Amino acid sequence: MTLISTQTPTAELQALDSAHHMHPFTQGAGLAEKGARVITRAEGVWLTDSEGHRILDAMAGLWCVNIGYGHDSLAEVAAQQMKELPYYNTFFQTTHVPVIQLANKLAEIAPGDLNHVFFANSGSEANDTNLRMVRAYWHAKGEPDRQVVISRKNAYHGSTMAGMSLGGMAGMHSQGGIIQGIHHINQPNYWLEGGDMTPEEFGLARARELEDAILEIGPEKVAAFIGEPVQGAGGVIVAPDTYWPEVQRIIDKYGILFISDEVICGFGRTGNWFGFEYYGTKPDIITTAKGLSSGYIPIAASIVSDKVASVIDTVEFNHGYTYSGHPVAAAVALENLRIMEDMNLVDYVKNDIAPYLAEQWHALGDHPMVGDTKIVGMMASLALTPNKDTRAVFKSPAGTIGYMTRECCFGNDLIMRHVGDRMVVSPPLVITRDEVDELIKRARKSLDEAYEKIKAAGLF
Numbered sequence: 001m002t003l004i005s006t007q008t009p010t011a012e013l014q015a016l017d018s019a020h021h022m023h024p025f026t027q028g029a030g031l032a033e034k035g036a037r038v039i040t041r042a043e044g045v046w047l048t049d050s051e052g053h054r055i056l057d058a059m060a061g062l063w064c065v066n067i068g069y070g071h072d073s074l075a076e077v078a079a080q081q082m083k084e085l086p087y088y089n090t091f092f093q094t095t096h097v098p099v100i101q102l103a104n105k106l107a108e109i110a111p112g113d114l115n116h117v118f119f120a121n122s123g124s125e126a127n128d129t130n131l132r133m134v135r136a137y138w139h140a141k142g143e144p145d146r147q148v149v150i151s152r153k154n155a156y157h158g159s160t161m162a163g164m165s166l167g168g169m170a171g172m173h174s175q176g177g178i179i180q181g182i183h184h185i186n187q188p189n190y191w192l193e194g195g196d197m198t199p200e201e202f203g204l205a206r207a208r209e210l211e212d213a214i215l216e217i218g219p220e221k222v223a224a225f226i227g228e229p230v231q232g233a234g235g236v237i238v239a240p241d242t243y244w245p246e247v248q249r250i251i252d253k254y255g256i257l258f259i260s261d262e263v264i265c266g267f268g269r270t271g272n273w274f275g276f277e278y279y280g281t282k283p284d285i286i287t288t289a290k291g292l293s294s295g296y297i298p299i300a301a302s303i304v305s306d307k308v309a310s311v312i313d314t315v316e317f318n319h320g321y322t323y324s325g326h327p328v329a330a331a332v333a334l335e336n337l338r339i340m341e342d343m344n345l346v347d348y349v350k351n352d353i354a355p356y357l358a359e360q361w362h363a364l365g366d367h368p369m370v371g372d373t374k375i376v377g378m379m380a381s382l383a384l385t386p387n388k389d390t391r392a393v394f395k396s397p398a399g400t401i402g403y404m405t406r407e408c409c410f411g412n413d414l415i416m417r418h419v420g421d422r423m424v425v426s427p428p429l430v431i432t433r434d435e436v437d438e439l440i441k442r443a444r445k446s447l448d449e450a451y452e453k454i455k456a457a458g459l460f
């Protein structure tokens with residue numbers, strides 16, 4: 001094996017990377033030509049790459065490093081737990097202290113009757129669990145025909161077969177199809193799809209597609225509705241105010257279950273512990289991952305209501321992962337939650353840093369290329385447009401301008417993501433006001449540079 005380290009020249013690392021490492025959501029050939037960016041260290045909201053650049057990570061990794069990088073106590077807790085009990089499973093009527101503690105902590109944090117926790121290793125796996133659990137619930141209740149889960153186009157619920165199928169990403173569905181029993185309705189994306197309606201009218205219309213779908217499928221066949229409070233990977237799509245109350249009304253009317261996918265919105269991102277609290281909805285199950293451990297270790301959890309758990313508990317739920325409730329992951333997650341509470345991070349988001357970011361973010365709306373600016377807590381997006389008044393889209397294929405803008409951000413040592421021609425950020429929740437100023441300064445500079453390039457290329 002070739003011996004390498006962070007001191008190995010970047011080009012050599014890149015060549016070895018492309019020789020053997022297949023990257024997620026990446027065209028391998030293109031990357032091989034360009035060379036991957038090699039990240040070597042991180043601290044707070046800052047990454048360092050193999051060329052010594054200091055990069056502001058406005059995406060918190062993949063929306064997950066809520067407490068920021070560099071908290072040594074998580075490493076210490078992991079080492080301690082590995083020495084004491086590195087592994088034991090939670091099958092066959094066994095348990096261990098970290099998993100008991102974490103389940104209890106999550107039941108305490110999650111409001112209402114969300115009191116029961118089923119562990120997994122990733123958001124995708126947790127959504128697989130949820131799909132199986134809602135079907136098992138109706139089966140146990142003597143309504144086995146309730147199989148269908150209604151979701152939304154442009155939703156993201158993971159990359160496993162169930163996660164991908166529950167999600168509404170056309171580019172994923174087209175590579176091999178989806179599993180049975182998933183139905184997708186339209187998303188509440190006003191900027192792109194609102195037409196001549198007001199946002200309020202559009203929100204109601206899109207919510208009512210849920211009712212139409214239930215009636216078309218037959219209420220006796222519908223198991224659940226799944227949705228992210230704010231669509232993250234879909235581009236930080238914030239539904240009009242009328243949307244979620246109407247969705248909840250329809251869920252209640254037909255008595256279907258509601259899964260709130262909190263993989264991004266959970267653990268403080270919206271200024272609440274969970275995103276559904278921001279909208280006042282009443283989920284029966286919530287999907288959590290990412291912020292549960294701030295990405296320091298893989299762990300995910302389905303947090304389940306008394307209503308669902310009391311039925312599931314009457315049967316043997318034939319489901320589980322070798323690493324469900326892994327003791328090291330559970331110990332690290334507990335330490336992460338301790339730090340969040342210690343720092344009053346949810347409160348900091350709600351009352352300090354999110355309102356500050358919102359002010360700066362909306363100010364970007366004066367840029368000639370920026371239309372919509374949206375923000376909920378510490379997740380924000382802006383639509384790039386050639387005409388703000390008509391909410392026009394660029395003539396170039398969707399994503400061309402977004403990609404060019406993202407490249408300018410990279411050039412300015414700012415990690416900002418593009419989803420089509422929408423730019424998104426989701427920084428670590430611990431970001432300071434000075435760092436927010438720096439983020440905005442770099443974002444504006446990148447937008448200016450992209451604007452000049454786009455005009456020069458005749459794309460505006």
Ligand code: PMP
Nearest residue numbers: 122123124156157158261263264
């Ligand atoms: N649900 C949502 C809302 C997500 O954003 C993601 C990941 N971005 C997932 C599920 C899947 O999580 P994972 O990548 O951990 O499988």
